[in-house]
Structures are given as structure tokens and as C-alpha cells.
Amino acid sequence: DSGVTQTPKHLITATGQRVTLRCSPRSGDLSVYWYQQSLDQGLQFLIQYYNGEERAKGNILERFSAQQFPDLHSELNLSSLELGDSALYFCASSVAGGPTGELFFGEGSRLTVL
Amino acid sequence: TQLLEQSPQFLSIQEGENLTVYCNSSSVFSSLQWYRQEPGEGPVLLVTVVTGGEVKKLKRLTFQFGDARKDSSLHITAAQPGDTGLYLCAAFLISQGGSEKLVFGKGTKLTVNP
Numbered sequence: 001d002s003g004v005t006q007t008p009k010h011l012i013t014a015t016g017q018r019v020t021l022r023c024s025p026r027s028g029d030l031s032v033y034w035y036q037q038s039l040d041q042g043l044q045f046l047i048q049y050y051n052g053e054e055r056a057k058g059n060i061l062e063r064f065s066a067q068q069f070p071d072l073h074s075e076l077n078l079s080s081l082e083l084g085d086s087a088l089y090f091c092a093s094s095v096a097g098g099p100t101g102e103l104f105f106g107e108g109s110r111l112t113v114l
Numbered sequence: 115t116q117l118l119e120q121s122p123q124f125l126s127i128q129e130g131e132n133l134t135v136y137c138n139s140s141s142v143f144s145s146l147q148w149y150r151q152e153p154g155e156g157p158v159l160l161v162t163v164v165t166g167g168e169v170k171k172l173k174r175l176t177f178q179f180g181d182a183r184k185d186s187s188l189h190i191t192a193a194q195p196g197d198t199g200l201y202l203c204a205a206f207l208i209s210q211g212g213s214e215k216l217v218f219g220k221g222t223k224l225t226v227n228p
Contacts, residue, residue, distance in 0.1 A: 002156065002158070035218075041220075042116075042202075042218060043202065043218040043220075043221075044218075045215045045216065045217055048213075048215060055213055056209070056213035056214060056215040057213075057215075090157075092156070102147075102159045103157075103159065105155075105157050105158070106156055107155055108155075108156055
């Protein structure tokens, strides 16, 4: 158990819909990262928050947004869903987020868009 | 273009065999990490290598960071079925703005048959 909690574990929805994925980081960790994992693209970095502020941005689509709340939990919002958005979405946390920091991953949220 | 190229993409071997998987890049990194991901779970950090030429051992796993800090290898001695999983290398990429993001290779999927 990494200490990172993600909900829901599985989600099935239709194209055009909007979903919210939730992440609770390990106690004491200030950084939260979101990744998308698909078979063809591998693990793709989406966005990082540190203590409530956006820290780094990856290949996150404009239809996607995220935020980190004062209690440090984070939400990833995916809107106008397309078939290609079907993937595993991972949240990870770390104490800080520097160049040698260890990321602790949750078990992921599997999104299926039909 | 993938920043971190991992090879081979798939590897299926018998229990007791030795194997090496590779992570290559044209970029220089301050550090490189190896993670293992098992089905239905998030990646788990195995090791971080920081110094060029560094060798780290974790039981039957030996990790090496290239002298030029552009590549790394993971060698497993006497592989066991419990070593089965997706092995991912990762490195922190620092943007011109100073933000850091952890990027992953696509991984090597290892299957060790009993």
C-alpha cells in the first residue's frame, strides 16, 4: 500500500461526458502528479501541483483540468470525453518533487469511454 | 519522439535465466530512476542513480548509470516468476522555466516463466 488513494477505481462513461477523478496523497506529501497510461503511449505526465500551486505541466489537453485543494487532495477533471481518452489515470505524490524525489503511485483509475 | 527509449519492449524468459534491459536517451540527466509496475497496480520505485558510472545492487537486480549520464541498464540474475512486471525508467526533465517533470520510458514488459 503506497498510501495514495484514488477514486473511483473504475469508471465507464459515454463520449461527450465529463468525469472527475480524485486523489488523496500520502500524509505529509505536498506534491501531487497526474499521469495517463495507455498501451501505445505508455505513462504520460499530465500535470503537477505543489502545495496548491501548479508546478509543472505536461501534455495535458485543454479539455482536462486539475486542481489541488488546501487539504492537499487533488482532482482531475476530464470533459467532452472522446474514445481516445480511455486509459488508466494515475496519481502520485511526493514530499517535495525535486530531481531525486521518489514518487508514490496510487492504484489508478481506469476510465472507459464508450 | 520518446525522450527515454527502452529495449527490449517485451522479454519472455525461463526461471533461472539472466537478463538485461536498457534505457537510452540523447539527453543528459542529473539522475535516473527505475520503477516496476505489476498488473493492476501503480509503479513502485526500485532505485535512483545519480552519479555517472554508478552501480547499485538490490538483491538480484543490478542497476548501472552510464558514464555520460545518458543511459542506464538493469540486469537481473537468476530471474524468478516474482520478477514478472513492467520495468520503467524515468528521469526528471527540467524546463527553461525551471519546472521539473518526471518523464517515463514506455517500459520493458518482462515475463518469467516457471
